[in-house]
Every structure is written in C-alpha cells, then in structure tokens.
Amino acid sequence: MNVSKRTLAIAGSGLSAIFTALTIKSQLDTNIVIFDKARGLGGRLATRRAENGKFDHGAQYFDISTLLDVPEIQILLDEKIISSNNNSDKFFSPGGMTNIAKFLLKGFDVKKEHKLLSISEIGGEYSLNFENAQSIICDDIILSCPMPQTIEILRNSKIEYDDSEMDSLTKLEYDPCIVIMVKSKNKISEYNKELGNMFADQDISWVGDNTLKKVSDEENFYTVQCSPEFSFKHFDLEYDKTNDLLEKELTSIFGKGYEILSNHKWRYSIPKNYYSNSESLVIKNNNFIGLCGDIFTNGKFDGAVRSGISIADKYIKNEF
Numbered sequence: 001m002n003v004s005k006r007t008l009a010i011a012g013s014g015l016s017a018i019f020t021a022l023t024i025k026s027q028l029d030t031n032i033v034i035f036d037k038a039r040g041l042g043g044r045l046a047t048r049r050a051e052n053g054k055f056d057h058g059a060q061y062f063d064i065s066t067l068l069d070v071p072e073i074q075i076l077l078d079e080k081i082i083s084s085n086n087n088s089d090k091f092f093s094p095g096g097m098t099n100i101a102k103f104l105l106k107g108f109d110v111k112k113e114h115k116l117l118s119i120s121e122i123g124g125e126y127s128l129n130f131e132n133a134q135s136i137i138c139d140d141i142i143l144s145c146p147m148p149q150t151i152e153i154l155r156n157s158k159i160e161y162d163d164s165e166m167d168s169l170t171k172l173e174y175d176p177c178i179v180i181m182v183k184s185k186n187k188i189s190e191y192n193k194e195l196g197n198m199f200a201d202q203d204i205s206w207v208g209d210n211t212l213k214k215v216s217d218e219e220n221f222y223t224v225q226c227s228p229e230f231s232f233k234h235f236d237l238e239y240d241k242t243n244d245l246l247e248k249e250l251t252s253i254f255g256k257g258y259e260i261l262s263n264h265k266w267r268y269s270i271p272k273n274y275y276s277n278s279e280s281l282v283i284k285n286n287n288f289i290g291l292c293g294d295i296f297t298n299g300k301f302d303g304a305v306r307s308g309i310s311i312a313d314k315y316i317k318n319e320f
C-alpha cells in the first residue's frame, strides 16, 4: 500500500474528524485537509464568550474510561487541557471545550467557513464544491458531519451506494437542543450535583455551572439546555419568544436576578437512534469515501473519538 502521495479531505472539525486526522497522520504520510462550515473549530465541542465570562454550550462533560489507551487523550491530560474535579469520572476542559479542538488541530491545514455542497468525480479525483465558491481537489474524502448533512452531500453528489444501506442511514435522527446562556445574580449551588443538574419533565432539562468547570472566570455563568420536546416544538421561534416561554422555569431556578446573555440552537444535538453495524462506514474504497461521527457509536464524546479512529483504521488498511 502506498498512500503517501494521496490527499485526503475531511469534512468537519469535530471530535470524530480530529481523531480521524490524528490517527491517519500518525501512520501515513498523507496530505490532510480539514474543512468545516462553521466559523469556529470543534463542532459540538463549543464555547462562547459573553461579557467577561464564558459558556460551554455544546458538550458539557465526558467519560474517558474507554479512551485511556488513546495517546492524544494522555497528552490532553498531561497538558491539563482536560481534567476533572476531585477524581470524578466527569471530564471537562478548563477554559472551554473548544480548547480541545484548538489544541489537537494545531499544525493541521484547517479551512473554516467551507460548507461542502457536493462532490464531483473528475478523472480519478474528487472536486469538492463549497458554498463559498471555493473548491478542493483530493483523492479521498471522509465525512464526519451529522448524518442528515452527510446524506444531503451524498445525494447532491449522485454518489452511487447500496439503496437499502442508504435507506437505513436516512432513518438516523438527532434531537434538537435550544441552549440559553444565563448570568445569574444568585449562585444556584443547591442545583449543582457535580457539574450540573438534570430536570425531569420540564421544558428546561439541564443546568450546568461554567465556574465549576473553570470555563468561566466570572461566577454564576450557567448553561441551560431545553428538553428535546420543547426544542423540537419551538425550534423555529425567535430566541426572544422561546426565552419568554421559559421565564417561569428560569425564575424558579435563578430567582428574579438573571440575565440571558446568549442563545444557541443545535438542530442535531444528541442522536435519537444509532447505526449499529459498525463504528464507521466505508461507502467507496477507491477513491475512498468514508463516514464517521457519534451516531455510529453512542452519541457522546468517547463514541465520536472511537468512530474517528475506526474510519481512520479502515482508511489505513485500504488497498489503494
């Protein structure tokens, strides 16, 4: 196998894409180009600054017990990019989750604000067509986008693939999540079991404290997640209106002295169902097209990492 001269393009800069890139880089001399439609790195590892504080508004904390043999996880621990409080098994990134992506992607060619629309096959290569009218020529591609976005790209590209397999991919779905970033006058320590607290049967399903995770130097910066049911029902409403609908619940948690500094909507937050056949999927061997992402595993941090490593292993073993 000689893939040293190949160019691999990776769609997405979230965890699965990052671990795809790191694993391939550790074993092959392939040119790797990573691109993402977003302005920031990390996908659902997401941190936002507001006033003098910061909020993690995507993944909140994670379990690394199944990842201790992954070299980069050890490096993240050694470099204190990730840690936990009081030997808890809930890990986070002081300073914010996006620090993980920024740290691990150092040295990679990463193109932001590159939304892939379609892939054209031209003379044994792929031409990637982006919304910003740019294009990239590559030999191989790995897509790590949430599945509905991946399917849209494949359909726009007229990539031939087994119909029944494609059908099963279209059945994979995610819950949406509306997130509210709150600065409170009051500390709500009674709600803080470890890093946050889950609420059952309410429109608000989770409140997490960004100070406990050392994400925010400012005290009382809370990330509030809405339930899947509320998020689905009100996804297309303007933020002012969703915030108004939640006023009673927010007041019961924070009292009168709270201020909403920012909002975010995740159309694809946590998978509702999973691809169960494998931790990643090869659509084409030559030129390679592979898929990865958290929906191939467990919809979480550790699963996204495993899926990225899985597709990388298949790429490395592929006979080009």
Ligand SMILES: Cc1cc2nc3c(=O)[nH]c(=O)nc-3n(C[C@H](O)[C@H](O)[C@H](O)COP(=O)(O)OP(=O)(O)OC[C@H]3O[C@@H](n4cnc5c(N)ncnc54)[C@H](O)[C@@H]3O)c2cc1C
Pocket (backbone or CB within 6 Å): 011, 012, 013, 014, 015, 016, 017, 035, 036, 037, 038, 042, 043, 044, 045, 057, 058, 059, 060, 061, 062, 063, 114, 115, 116, 117, 144, 145, 146, 149, 153, 177, 179, 225, 266, 268, 269, 270, 292, 293, 294, 295, 299, 300, 301, 302, 304
């Ligand atoms: C609100 C929320 C809370 C969560 N809480 C937790 C938690 O507490 N613990 C936990 O373990 N996990 C949690 N998760 C899940 C965790 O964040 C994900 O499992 C993991 O980050 C997914 O990584 P990924 O690489 O599969 O996908 P992503 O991080 O979504 O990466 C996919 C990337 O593809 C990009 N993309 C999409 N379409 C295109 C396109 N057309 N062109 C170019 N780029 C494109 C996206 O911009 C994105 O950056 C949470 C997620 C959310 C949203």
